[in-house]
Amino acid sequence: MSVIEVQGVSRSFVVRRKVGWLGRERETVHAVRDLHFGVERGEMVGYIGPNGAGKSTTIKMLTGILVPTSGRLTVAGMVPSTQRTALARRIGVVFGQRTTLWWDLPLRDSFDLLRRIYRIPDARYRANMATFTELLDLAEILDTPVRQLSLGQRMRGDIAAALLHDPEVVYLDEPTIGLDVISKSSLRDFLRETNRERGVTILLTTHDLVDIEQLCSRVMVIDKGSLVFDGSLDGLHALGDARRTLVVDLVEPGEPIRSLGADTVKVEGPRQWLTFAADTSAAPLVADIARRYQVADLSILEPSIEDVIKQMYTRTPREG
Amino acid sequence: MRATVSLWFAVAKRSFRRYSTYRAATLAGIFTNSVFGIIICFVYIAVWSENPGAGGYDAKDAVTYAWLGQAMIMTVAVWNGGATDDLAARIKTGDVAIDLYRPVSLLGWYLASDLGRALYHLLTRGLAPTLVGAALFDLRYPADLLLSVQFAIAVVLAVTVSFGVRMLVSASAFWLLDDTGVKHLAAIFAMFFSGLTVPLVLFPGWTGDLATVLPWASYLQVPADIWLGKHPGTDAWAALAFQAAWTIALLWLCHLVLGLANRKVVVQGG
Amino acid sequence: MVDAARSDLRAYAVLAWMWIRVSLTYRTSFAIMTIGQFLITGLDFVAILVMFSNVDSLGGFSLAEIAFLYGGSALCLGCADLVLGNIERLGQRIRMGTFDVMLVRPVSAYIQMCADQFALRRLGRITQAGVVFAWAIVALDIDWTWARVAMIPYLVVFGTVIFLALFTIGAAVQFWTSDASELANAFTYGGSTLAEYPMTIYPLEAVKALTFVLPLTFVNWYPSLFILDKPDPLGLPSAVQFAAPVAAAVLSLAAATCWRAGIRRYRSTGS
Structure with missing residues (x-):
């Protein structure tokens, strides 16, 4: 029981x-x-x-x-x-x-x-x-x-x-x-x-x-x-396909970063925001970017619960 | 100057609004004031039926005094509370440093805020029990317009005197870690020497003479005596001058104390 | 049932003892607060003395007789206040959400509320009332019989129970309006002030209401009439004059009903 x-x-x-x-x-x-x-x-x-x-x-x-x-x-x-x-x-x-x-x-x-x-x-x-x-x-x-x-x-x-x-x-x-x-x-x-x-x-x-x-x-x-x-x-x-966000601080402002499996969603001076699927590891992405760009700092933002739930709805329309 | 006045007005208005949100508390308070008013009336009626001229009052004066007392309890904040309690709280948290660095006078700011509160309490917890009293008992009313105006001034001065006293009490928190004890003691003095527990006119001999020159006499005894017409002619102006003198003395003292506090905060960083 | 009561009392004692220990760690502060309480409530009696500097009696009662009424009423209120004085903070706890904490403990929420912040300094008020009461007993020329002697603990016990019930009802009201804590004061402190004076100063109709509707006359008035050998202004049969236990029981029942209804309401609204 x-x-x-x-x-x-x-x-x-x-x-x-x-x-x-x-x-x-x-x-x-x-x-x-x-x-x-x-x-x-x-x-x-x-x-x-x-x-x-x-x-x-x-x-x-x-x-x-x-x-x-x-x-x-x-x-x-x-x-x-x-x-x-x-x-x-x-x-x-x-x-x-x-x-x-x-x-x-x-x-x-x-x-x-x-x-x-x-x-x-x-x-x-x-x-x-x-x-x-x-x-x-x-x-x-x-x-x-x-x-x-x-x-x-x-x-x-x-x-x-x-x-x-x-x-x-x-x-x-x-x-x-x-x-x-x-x-x-x-x-x-x-x-x-x-x-x-x-x-x-x-x-x-x-x-x-x-x-x-x-x-x-x-x-x-x-x-x-x-x-x-x-x-x-x-x-x-x-189910929710929530995406995590990688925040990249480049040494100098530059073009939006292009990397496989990630979308650059925002650029603000040297700082750029990239999103990637939550169920994939950030390691290959980070390695790829670090190899090709001059990076000052990196951080990862987890999807918030609100994001996950919002995503869930867009993927599976709720009945009723 | 005009900017300052309009700022104080805005502060008072905000304070008035803040108190008006506690509606259930206000109703409960009105009920409690009314119950105490009724009990005290019967006690006074018993006293004046034994001694019809006690303290120079007649029974009708005494009953009216009982209700004026209930009306003034919250208006002058006998039990403390009001803007000065906010100050004490801000001293404890250290937020007072912000107040001290504001470009406007801290004393003016808190006084405006307390006047806003007092107006709210006068219109609710002052007026409502008085209406209850008027419905149940035969009360005396100011004999003419001049007395009414003088009474209104007396009420404002009652609040300013009580503000001065409460401000000094709260400012003690700058030096004492905890102002609870001082506040407690201050409330007892205020309750007793304002004439709220028993009219000052009944105090025997020299105790009565002493009580009537202390600042607390401004809280209730002076406004009540003006309302009841116990200060004929120019005497009423003298009574108001007595209140005004205490107001000036206390606010000046507050000013000095806050200056010392300011130096203490600046030197010791709080 | 008996087990539950015993475990509730035990929990009360445990909680109260903890607060006493805390207050005794700050001895000076405790002493000042207790003496403070003694003096504050003492001023209430000074007010009566001031009145008596203008009159020789009130409502047909001498100073010593009024001191007896005052002492009895204040003693009962003081004891009730000591036992559950902080119950009036219920509304505050509800607003802050901390009442929930009491509901997830294996002790009745009522017991926890009563014992919360148990303040031994309230002995100051009880002592003051006791001193006045004792002075009155000495000053009055009471014709002591065993029945009159027994009437004194009877007065204190049932008077206290009546105030306990009033405090409880006043607190229970806060389940409905959490910021109306002052309403209770009208009945507790108001009731005690009322009972400090002889009922002869109030209109007869009011005294009837205070006997049959809100039975405050049973706190000290009827026991005092018996001890002081005074006639009942209402002329009620003597059986009614000894009905303090009935009044206390009825009020306690009403208090328990109110408290339970309040808890039930809280548990179906969560606020």
């Missing part, structure tokens, strides 16, 4: 809009509609989509914060909407932009408080603390109040807090948002290891396709409340 089962789940909201001076108009907004998916134990699934597509609504329903309007939903064999507090012991949640830690407390006290709230057995608590302190490099920040932590430090604390009680399922809402490249990369290493070593099922939402690329074997795309894709990232790229 899947650890997360979602069958025909919808959630709509009634919003009242002001019309004129006193009038009010009721309008039903479908945040998510007819969602179907299952997640197996130990999977790490990326859940992506544009802002307002229904990602947060889905996560809120999976934690029990929000009750579905219709459909069936179970997590670890429990119905979140009716067994919220019981389920809370078996899941972990990280809200990327809001901390689940206590703002005024040192990290250590926050952890200690969670130990008591979740009634984590002493041995488990000590073992987990030792592991997380080492892997997430927490030793130096344990005695700092959360409000004084940098975004990256806070996120490390938040992730440790979400895993302290050995949850079976963890939801990570934008865990890498606002982090620098190094923090992102060490966080990804940690998540990969946690998933593998502890067998924790992880569902993560993100705006960063690199997160998905490096962590998830499976990706689900939600748009306007409906699941529009569920499969591998390669499958998504093949």
Whole structure:
């Protein structure tokens, strides 16, 4: 049996809009509609989509914060909407932009408080603390109040807090948002290891396709409340044909670069933008250009989720 | 000069708008002010039925005073809040450096902003409870047009005096890391010595004499006495001069303190 | 049911203790804040003293008798405020999205809200009210019987429960209008101010409403009438005068209903 089962789940909201001076108009907004998916134990699934597509609504329903309007939903064999507090012991949640830690407390006290709230057995608590302190490099920040932590430090604390009680399922809402490249990369290493070593099922939402690329074997795309894709990232790229962009800074301004398999889409003085298929390696292209032109700098821009989804639509017209 | 005035006007207008977005909060506040107004009225009625001439007021004066008090609470921001709280917040974050380098006077900027806020609070949390009071109780109204005009001036001066006090309190954040304690203390003094908890005219002996010369007397006691006609003839102008004197003294003090703060920010970089 | 209550109480104690420990690490600041609270609320009573420099009684009650009413009311409010004073920040938490965090923990959100930022400095207010209350008890020539002695803890306990319920209802309203936190003040602080004075100063109709609709008279008025041996201006049967537990139970039930409805609403709108 899947650890997360979602069958025909919808959630709509009634919003009242002001019309004129006193009038009010009721309008039903479908945040998510007819969602179907299952997640197996130990999977790490990326859940992506544009802002307002229904990602947060889905996560809120999976934690029990929000009750579905219709459909069936179970997590670890429990119905979140009716067994919220019981389920809370078996899941972990990280809200990327809001901390689940206590703002005024040192990290250590926050952890200690969670130990008591979740009634984590002493041995488990000590073992987990030792592991997380080492892997997430927490030793130096344990005695700092959360409000004084940098975004990256806070996120490390938040992730440790979400895993302290050995949850079976963890939801990570934008865990890498606002982090620098190094923090992102060490966080990804940690998540990969946690998933593998502890067998924790992880569902993560993100705006960063690199997160998905490096962590998830499976990706689900939600748009306007409906699941529009569920499969591998390669499958998504093949479907969406999103293109990556190579930004080339030449030593001197020159003619648009011509290279096989890439289109030069923009030239601005010495800087040029070339796009190429996302499923091909950048290496031959870079080698070719470096051989034939005087290059000052190179960088690669990944396609954004919005781009991928836009591309998907242009390739496969959506029915309905 | 004209440019500066129009800038201040724009600042005040923006501040007025900003407060007017919290509609539910305003309604809740009006309700709470009205409830307190009613309770205080009955307490005063009990006091003046025991001693009909207490403090030189009659029962009708006292009941009117109760409602004027509710109207002034938010207008003069007794509990702090308003533009001066923004300043304290900006001192803590260091954003105040931007304010200090602006080509316009920081004091003028914040005063304009606070006057915009005060006008909003006067028209909502001042006016609405007064209407409730007028519907439920027999109130006294200014006897003539001159008194009404003098009352209006007194309200403006009440705001400027309270602004001066609150500004000094907020400026303490330049030197203290946290101004919560000072703010707390200032609010207590303001609440008590403005005559909001009990009219200053009831204070016994020398305590009453003292309370009526402190700046907080400008918040409520002076405007209320003008409204009630307790300052006949030229006395009303003298009362306004008292408020104006405190305004000038406090704003001058603010100016000095901000000058010191400016030097501190420039020398120490914040 | 009993297990759930026990685990809720335990969670409350754990959370509150953590905040106490935090506040005690800044001893000086804690001491100043506590003394500050003592003085602030003390000024409320000074205001009553100022009034009594102009009169000898209010509504037929002497200064010591009013001190008794004041002390009782302020003590109950202070205790309720200590237990769940920060629940009024619910709207702020909803607006900032941090209320969600409480809903994903294995402890009731109500308990977490009550214990949030538990402020021991509120003992300052309780102490001040206690001092006035104690002074009144000494200054008054009360004809002590066992029933009257028992009436004092009875007053404090049920009065506190009534205020706890009012705080809760006031907070629950914020599930609907998250920025109307001030509305609750009308009932909590307003109710306590109202109860600091004898009901004889209010119109009879209002006192009836405060007995049967919003039962604030059961906080301290009826228990005080019994202790001070004063007649009930409404002339109600004595059974009604001892109905504080009923009033407390009814209000608590109403509070629980409001809170649950609020949570239900939150969980179907997410905002």
